[in-house]
Amino acid sequence: MVLxxxxxxxxxxxxGNEAMAEAMRQIAPDVVAAYPITPATEIVQIFxxxxxDGVVPTEYVAVESEHSAMSACIGSSAAGARTMTGTxxxxxxxxxxxxxxxxxxxxxxxxxxVNRALSSPINIHGDQSxxxxxxxxxxxxxxxxxxxxxxxxxxxxxKIAEQAKLPTMVTTDGFIISHCMEVVETMPDxxxxxxxxxxxxxxxxxxxxxxxxxxxxxxxxxYFEHRYQLADAMNKSKQIILxxxxxxxxxxxxxxxxxxxxxxxxxxxALVIIGSAAxxxxxxxxxxxxxxxxxxxxxxxxxxxxxxxxxxxxxxxxKAVAVLDRSDSCxxxxxPLYAEVTSALFTHSGxxxxxxxxxxxxxxxxxxxxxxxxxxxxxxxxxxxxxKVGEILKYINLR
Amino acid sequence: MxxxxxxxxxxxxxxxxxxxxxxxxxxxxxxxxxxxxxxxxDGGKCINCMFCWIACPDSSIIVKDGKMTGIDFxxxxxxxxxxKECPVKPVKAIIMEAEKK
Amino acid sequence: MxxxxxxxxxxxxxxxxxxxxxxxxFAETVLATGKYVQAFPExxxxxxGAPVQSFDRISDSPITVHCAVTEPDFVVILDPSLMDSVxxxxxxxxxxxxxxxxxxxxxxxxxxxxxxxxxxxxxxASQIAVETIGMNIPNTPMFGALVKVVGDLNLESVLDDTxxxxxxxxxxxxxxxxxxxxxxxxxFNEVQGA
Numbered sequence: 001m002v003l004x005x006x007x008x009x010x011x012x013x014x015x016g017n018e019a020m021a022e023a024m025r026q027i028a029p030d031v032v033a034a035y036p037i038t039p040a041t042e043i044v045q046i047f048x049x050x051x052x053d054g055v056v057p058t059e060y061v062a063v064e065s066e067h068s069a070m071s072a073c074i075g076s077s078a079a080g081a082r083t084m085t086g087t088x089x090x091x092x093x094x095x096x097x098x099x100x101x102x103x104x105x106x107x108x109x110x111x112x113x114v115n116r117a118l119s120s121p122i123n124i125h126g127d128q129s130x131x132x133x134x135x136x137x138x139x140x141x142x143x144x145x146x147x148x149x150x151x152x153x154x155x156x157x158x159k160i161a162e163q164a165k166l167p168t169m170v171t172t173d174g175f176i177i178s179h180c181m182e183v184v185e186t187m188p189d190x191x192x193x194x195x196x197x198x199x200x201x202x203x204x205x206x207x208x209x210x211x212x213x214x215x216x217x218x219x220x221x222x223y224f225e226h227r228y229q230l231a232d233a234m235n236k237s238k239q240i241i242l243x244x245x246x247x248x249x250x251x252x253x254x255x256x257x258x259x260x261x262x263x264x265x266x267x268x269x270a271l272v273i274i275g276s277a278a279x280x281x282x283x284x285x286x287x288x289x290x291x292x293x294x295x296x297x298x299x300x301x302x303x304x305x306x307x308x309x310x311x312x313x314x315x316x317x318x319k320a321v322a323v324l325d326r327s328d329s330c331x332x333x334x335x336p337l338y339a340e341v342t343s344a345l346f347t348h349s350g351x352x353x354x355x356x357x358x359x360x361x362x363x364x365x366x367x368x369x370x371x372x373x374x375x376x377x378x379x380x381x382x383x384x385x386x387x388k389v390g391e392i393l394k395y396i397n398l399r
Numbered sequence: 400m401x402x403x404x405x406x407x408x409x410x411x412x413x414x415x416x417x418x419x420x421x422x423x424x425x426x427x428x429x430x431x432x433x434x435x436x437x438x439x440x441d442g443g444k445c446i447n448c449m450f451c452w453i454a455c456p457d458s459s460i461i462v463k464d465g466k467m468t469g470i471d472f473x474x475x476x477x478x479x480x481x482x483k484e485c486p487v488k489p490v491k492a493i494i495m496e497a498e499k500k
Numbered sequence: 501m502x503x504x505x506x507x508x509x510x511x512x513x514x515x516x517x518x519x520x521x522x523x524x525x526f527a528e529t530v531l532a533t534g535k536y537v538q539a540f541p542e543x544x545x546x547x548x549g550a551p552v553q554s555f556d557r558i559s560d561s562p563i564t565v566h567c568a569v570t571e572p573d574f575v576v577i578l579d580p581s582l583m584d585s586v587x588x589x590x591x592x593x594x595x596x597x598x599x600x601x602x603x604x605x606x607x608x609x610x611x612x613x614x615x616x617x618x619x620x621x622x623x624x625a626s627q628i629a630v631e632t633i634g635m636n637i638p639n640t641p642m643f644g645a646l647v648k649v650v651g652d653l654n655l656e657s658v659l660d661d662t663x664x665x666x667x668x669x670x671x672x673x674x675x676x677x678x679x680x681x682x683x684x685x686x687x688f689n690e691v692q693g694a
Contacts, residue, residue, distance in 0.1 A: 146566070180538060181527050181539040182538050183537060216418060278564075280567050368567060
């Protein structure tokens with residue numbers, strides 16, 4: 001029987017895109033400016049229908065490109081409006097310079113990003129190259145494993161963004177989640193509205209009684225301080241994310257953290273992974289546990305701010321770890337998540353650290369199956385039992 | 400004339416979040432000492448057309464009750480636009496002279 | 501792999517025949533019976549008539565797996581010509597059941613597919629669709645046939661639930677709703693095999 005976590009919850013079948021659009025309807029932002037792109041199109045398409053039907057009072061701005069979409073969002077957020085948008089892949093790439101401006105101006109825009117491969121070769125399917133490329137743009141990044149998390153993360157994301165005064169991306173894996181219909185528990189509109197609350201910005205450009213300049217030239221004398229402020233805000237947002245998660249759990253019943261620990265208590269071998277493949281891997285972890293292998297999994301939910309200290313602590317006692325990246329850094333020493341995890345271990349584990357290997361998988365939507373994950377665990381068990389680590393970076397299911 | 404106040408550079412903690420500047424800070428910034436040339440205004444010739452007031456990039460034309468009354472030398476950078484725009488003929492009501500320092 | 505506690509379904513169709521819609525509709529219907537579901541299409545360069553696939557998963561416990569369905573328990577073939585151009589029986593093993601929209605018999609179809617007739621079901625969904633909906637859109641009749649073959653789904657509650665869904669989807673075209681429901685009922689009753 002399908003169970004609710006909250007007596008007021010409603011069980012529905014929704015795709016990731018539908019779940020994100022539903023969260024946006026319930027949040028009912030003042031402004032949405034967006035340009036459609038596969039596989040995120042449906043999010044803003046469904047939302048624009050809500051606007052057309054008069055279901056939400058949102059001002060919907062149809063723009064001519066993603067660059068304009070983010071520009072319009074920046075203007076609207078600076079004016080004091082609660083602002084959301086959605087995009088993917090090339091669209092996110094086209095927003096690039098505006099992403100940094102949104103962060104630098106500390107504008108709490110929430111953006112649904114459906115992860116998709118970047119061209120070339122042209123591909124519409126899911127990998128995380130797009131948002132990984134934007135990882136240092138000063139945006140909070142929250143990744144979702146499934147439609148339920150996408151819905152919950154959107155709702156939490158709005159609150160996090162406004163409290164931290166930082167723009168926030170909430171992601172799902174393209175097609176794998178965005179177009180997969182799953183069981184989702186949605187909450188009543190009034191509960192979501194109450195949770196997100198009314199947006200009262202400290203300062204807004206439309207407040208003509210307290211005028212100010214935003215985004216002035218900032219040279220050698222002040223730029224550094226402002227960028228440090230951004231880094232500091234990003235660090236402090238960790239606590240905000242945890243506090244919002246706690247509130248969310250209290251109201252809605254589902255528990256969230258910076259990352260999810262799945263059967264990690266006594267784990268000797270473990271994966272660190274992001275997104276939908278974590279769900280697939282959990283099945284393998286369960287199968288291994290039944291066979292007596294002490295397997296576990298850490299699913300990164302918040303990639304920015306990255307939970308360095310916390311992760312190092314939780315991985316310190318594991319014997320062998322595989323970090324699975326759904327993006328590649330083209331001849332950096334390793335892929336992005338591996339770089340973060342090993343740097344966290346090197347810096348914060350106090351000398352006690354597992355052997356860590358890296359896998360790149362699923363580029364351009366290439367499937368990752370239970371067997372693939374099983375093979376990774378097989379290698380980890382061998383390493384745990386003393387086998388040589390060998391090549392650090394490997395590619396799963398590459399011909 | 401006021402001299403420039405020594406600017407205190409704020410730390411990241413003291414600055415408001417996110418490249419935000421309060422309005423009216425230009426008034427505190429004494430740009431008058433940048434001048435190498437100085438506009439000299441002849442009230443007798445002035446026809447109060449307000450061309451200089453519109454054109455001045457530093458809001459340094461002082462106007463009272465619809466009449467031009469002088470120039471704010473704390474902020475006038477001596478760019479000469481007012482003199483250039485002054486339509487009075489044959490001799491302009493504002494002419495530029497070398498700044499005596 | 502551990503023993504399968506999940507039912508997995510693969511739909512084969514041609515772009516425009518409604519394989520995706522049928523998979524989503526089926527998932528929603530099964531959800532109404534209190535099971536966990538997943539439904540997803542395989543997206544490629546979609547063109548009218550191109551071979552397409554979509555998938556369903558059904559389980560009594562939450563479904564976390566997000567990879568492709570490779571060992572389906574049921575395969576639904578919306579267009580018989582796909583039997584010649586697409587490896588429709590891939591991964592079915594000795595237990596998977598194949599439901600084909602065809603006017604041929606179970607035996608002929610099994611021979612065509614090269615699998616035992618105990619694994620084959622047939623229904624003339626195209627004819628049912630033409631007679632009930634007025635168009636050769638075989639997805640809802642095949643949906644009805646699948647409901648029958650999967651078993652442990654109650655036809656009347658499926659029809660009730662589907663009616664609600666169709667009323668929402670076709671609120672501007674109410675005349676097609678009755679035909680679609682009729683097609684589900686007929687295919688449910690007319691599917692043959694095993």
